[in-house]
Amino acid sequence: MKIHEFEKGLKDRVAIVTGAAIGNGRAFCERLAEEGAKIVIADIADAADTVKAVHDIGGEAVALTVDCSDEESVQRMVSKVLELYGRIDILVHNVGMYDEEPFELISFSQWKKVLDINLNSMFLVTQAVLPAMKKEGFGRIIVMSSNTVWLGTPYLSHYATAKMGVIGFTRSLAAEIGRYGITINAISVGLTATQRPVNQNISTTGTILQHILPEQAVRRADEPEDIANVVAFLSLPASGIITGQTMNVDGGAARH
């Protein structure tokens, strides 16, 4: 591995970014497109604005509608990507959601929904892309955890359970797929300035800001671009020796 391989960026690589109609996912698409990757935006919602954002910086992007918690929908999306491009190099599995809720008020259906969207979707999408990555002998998988797993933030027992599961998955799968040139790493995302809706009955973004920001070494919320830089780094061919890790990107709120 020569240092100059960093300069090759992601030209001609195909990257699927799930949950990229808005929020962090959109910044990931823009950042990976800047490195030269062709972007597939895989979201349940209309992602036309993200397609436009990538086009505006001279990149290539398509949007595919998918419910990442549904097996058939995921299979259809991956088949379509292979039909369009014939390869998948990068998967950034960014889909996620939470409802803040005191533990005793969480219904079982709400618990299962949070696990479906944050955890089971990761199983489905990762399993669906692996054959194509193995065929190429190359793959970069990046999945989203949360710094709430280190902080023990209240009212998120369902979400924190799912996001800790993301880390266990990352460690175990890394050991299985490294021999094929495929890496998997997690990012434990800190409080980020996205448009995520919060349950106003329990907490507000303001309350979370009050609790978390004073704990941070760097006293500002993450910007989506902060996370996107780490996503881009982990996607590079030159990052192939890094796998099974969790990068904590949260202004030092959790110093573990």
Ligand SMILES: NC(=O)c1ccc[n+]([C@@H]2O[C@H](COP(=O)([O-])OP(=O)(O)OC[C@H]3O[C@@H](n4cnc5c(N)ncnc54)[C@H](O)[C@@H]3O)[C@@H](O)[C@H]2O)c1
């Ligand atoms: N924003 C934060 O402060 C923060 C903090 C820690 C971790 N995270 C994690 O980062 C990731 C992105 O967060 P965000 O704030 O950008 O989220 P967001 O709510 O802004 O965007 C989530 C995207 O996922 C899509 N989506 C939801 N369910 C889907 C499904 N079943 N199939 C396909 N698409 C679906 C939505 O349409 C949306 O475009 C999530 O995994 C989240 O848990 C965010």
